[in-house]
Amino acid sequence: xxxxxxxxxxxxxxxxxxxxxxxxxxxxxxxxxxxxxxxxxxxxxxxxxxxxxxxxxxxxxxxxxxxxxxxxxxxxxxxxxxxxxxxxxxxxxxxxxxxxxxxxxxxxxxxxxxxxxxxxxxxxxxxxxxxxxxxxxxxxxxxxxxxxxxxxxxxxxxxxxxxxxxxxxxxxxxxxxxxxxxxxxxxxxxxxxxxxxxxxxxxxxxxxxxxxxxxxxxxxxxxxxxxxxxxxxxxxxxxxxxxxxxxxxxxxxxxxxx
Numbered sequence: 001x002x003x004x005x006x007x008x009x010x011x012x013x014x015x016x017x018x019x020x021x022x023x024x025x026x027x028x029x030x031x032x033x034x035x036x037x038x039x040x041x042x043x044x045x046x047x048x049x050x051x052x053x054x055x056x057x058x059x060x061x062x063x064x065x066x067x068x069x070x071x072x073x074x075x076x077x078x079x080x081x082x083x084x085x086x087x088x089x090x091x092x093x094x095x096x097x098x099x100x101x102x103x104x105x106x107x108x109x110x111x112x113x114x115x116x117x118x119x120x121x122x123x124x125x126x127x128x129x130x131x132x133x134x135x136x137x138x139x140x141x142x143x144x145x146x147x148x149x150x151x152x153x154x155x156x157x158x159x160x161x162x163x164x165x166x167x168x169x170x171x172x173x174x175x176x177x178x179x180x181x182x183x184x185x186x187x188x189x190x191x192x193x194x195x196x197x198x199x200x201x202x203x204x205x206x207x208x209x210x211x212x213x214x215x216x217x218x219x220x221x222x223x224x225x226x227x228x229x230x231x232x233x234x235x236x237x238x239x240x241x242x243x244x245x246x247x248x249x250x251x252x253x254x255x256x257x258x
Contacts, residue, residue: 002042004031004075005049009139010085013169014046017177021046031071035078044081046176047072047122050115052140054089055225057111068114072121081184083176084122087115088132088164088190093229100237101130101186109226119186127179128186129172132234133200135249136169137256142197146204147257150212160198160216164232165190168249175241188234191246203247207254 005011006023015023022042029036031049050068051057057064076082089112090105107113119128135141149156167190175189195203198216205212219228243249 002045004029004047008048009136009141010134010169011048012138013136013173014048017173031074032066034074041078042080045075045078046083047075048085054109054111057114058225061110064110064114068118069121072118076121076123082122082126084119084126084128086119086128086130088130088232088234089229090116091229091232093231096231098233098235100235101188102237108229111226125184127184130188130234131167131172132190132232133164133166134169135166135253137253143204143253146201147208150205150210153212155213155215156201157215157217158198158201159219159222160196161218162228162230163194163196165194165234166200166246167191168253170252171243171249175243178241187240188236189240189243190234191243191249193245194233203250207250
């Protein structure tokens with residue numbers, strides 16, 4: 001088994017779940033380039049390498065495409081069965097009820113489009129695993145950012161009009177093992193429950209014992225470069241593995257950080 005993007009938060013979680021896998025960091029294989037000549041064909045690839053800077057993609061669409069689309073094509077050229085990790089941002093958020101695998105995607109952002117085109121680059125025989133709002137004890141994510149800001153400030157402004165399902169990478173990595181026993185295709189795998197980013201921040205501060213207030217603001221007030229779906233909760237109509245509630249993942253993440 002081969003894991004790409006092994007230095008990222010999902011890649012590290014996958015490496016923990018599959019300790020015998022060959023886990024390659026970006027310095028060992030930048031997937032925007034063809035595979036290293038000495039890399040033999042693996043039995044399966046867990047493709048966690050990705051451009052994840054949603055706002056940065058608006059300024060550098062070619063860079064995002066080079067990794068999320070071209071990089072996926074380079075991985076697919078190995079000719080091995082492929083698990084591609086996609087995003088809830090392939091949807092536009094207008095449905096206002098959970099998105100299932102048969103719903104048509106309509107990304108709002110450059111990042112969302114790059115992830116959707118990456119799904120196509122993965123090929124018809126790949127496992128396309130759409131998840132949402134990933135967080136874990138390593139890497140850059142909302143939980144680690146809020147813990148840092150909550151320790152520094154008395155109040156943090158957080159968006160309260162985007163709703164999704166924060167998903168702990170450890171739970172997603174464990175679910176990958178179950179998915180490999182199912183047929184390939186599109187699968188929605190995200191945490192149980194849903195919340196806004198402001199709700200999530202409140203739970204983070206409560207869980208960590210931080211006395212930081214959350215000032216609830218709108219997406220317009222935040223003024224980010226990339227548009228985001230207002231509602232992007234994912235659920236499966238195909239019997240995908242069920243993950244624990246996002247609050248359970250948050251507790252586990254905070255415990256790991258402690």
